[in-house]
Amino acid sequence: MTSDPQQAATATVSTPSDREIRTERYFDAPRDxxxxxxxxxxxxxxxxxxxxxTTVVDTMEVEPGGSWRFVIxxxxxxxxxxxxxxxxxxxxERIVQTxxxxxxxxxxxxxxxxxxxxxxRTKITNVSLFHTSEERDGMLSSMESGMxxxxxxxxxxxxxxxxx
Amino acid sequence: xxxxxxxxRTFAALSDPTRRGILERLGRxxxxxxxxxxxxxxxxxxxxxHVRVLEDAELVATEKVGRTRMCRLGPRRLxxxxxxxxxxxxxxxxRLDRFGELLERRKGVPQ
Numbered sequence: 001m002t003s004d005p006q007q008a009a010t011a012t013v014s015t016p017s018d019r020e021i022r023t024e025r026y027f028d029a030p031r032d033x034x035x036x037x038x039x040x041x042x043x044x045x046x047x048x049x050x051x052x053x054t055t056v057v058d059t060m061e062v063e064p065g066g067s068w069r070f071v072i073x074x075x076x077x078x079x080x081x082x083x084x085x086x087x088x089x090x091x092x093e094r095i096v097q098t099x100x101x102x103x104x105x106x107x108x109x110x111x112x113x114x115x116x117x118x119x120x121r122t123k124i125t126n127v128s129l130f131h132t133s134e135e136r137d138g139m140l141s142s143m144e145s146g147m148x149x150x151x152x153x154x155x156x157x158x159x160x161x162x163x164x
Numbered sequence: 165x166x167x168x169x170x171x172x173r174t175f176a177a178l179s180d181p182t183r184r185g186i187l188e189r190l191g192r193x194x195x196x197x198x199x200x201x202x203x204x205x206x207x208x209x210x211x212x213x214h215v216r217v218l219e220d221a222e223l224v225a226t227e228k229v230g231r232t233r234m235c236r237l238g239p240r241r242l243x244x245x246x247x248x249x250x251x252x253x254x255x256x257x258x259r260l261d262r263f264g265e266l267l268e269r270r271k272g273v274p275q
Contacts, residue, residue: 025260029267037267047262050254107248124260
């Protein structure tokens with residue numbers, strides 16, 4: 001398998017607006033495998049937290065409306081818990097989830113994670129948008145029709161997978 | 165008409181380096197408009213505009229004292245949002261790198 005190691009090793013981080021952080025990174029593996037590893041609760045502790053920390057997966061229901069909650073312990077034994085809701089799970093191409101730090105409730109990032117199929121390689125783009133919980137709740141209600149459409153598409157997708 | 169929420173106003177106010185400098189200065193103690201203008205070499209009118217943006221975002225409060233206007237940090241908890249974003253970026257920075265390392269480790273592992 002050929003790849004550009006320079007490109008593979010570096011995540012590109014940019015800030016398209018004051019409230020948005022965009023991260024892009026290339027992975028040297030096919031998309032199905034990348035998506036599978038990314039959503040595997042058993043593998044999550046191996047990469048999710050910052051280096052030197054230990055991550056314990058408390059909850060990880062990778063499905064629309066499902067919850068996640070991870071607890072991170074740092075070198076000094078300090079514990080921090082993070083949680084969110086999976087708003088959209090469209091294997092193997094897209095996940096939309098919220099992110100909250102329990103130590104400071106009310107501040108929320110909405111993360112849109114896109115998996116782009118490049119054959120032997122995969123590009124992950126993570127766009128994080130900041131909100132307060134009030135804004136998030138308002139947005140959730142306006143997004144409801146969009147979400148239903150997403151659920152319908154997910155149902156269709158799952159039906160196609162089952163009939164294979 | 166565009167409605168700005170308090171958080172929008174906060175981020176807009178913080179997007180300018182002069183305004184971030186003003187907040188940093190006021191974090192060390194109250195100051196008058198002319199004291200704030202001094203390090204930037206801008207007019208008092210220009211500086212007042214920046215202070216007004218910060219005031220709208222409740223990051224700065226001002227009070228007329230005699231012939232001068234005294235500025236101090238406002239009621240909005242700037243440090244909280246900054247702390248949150250700093251924490252979040254720290255969390256995000258290494259995540260995908262570590263995920264890449266995991267994929268490398270798992271190469272050849274039967275799926």
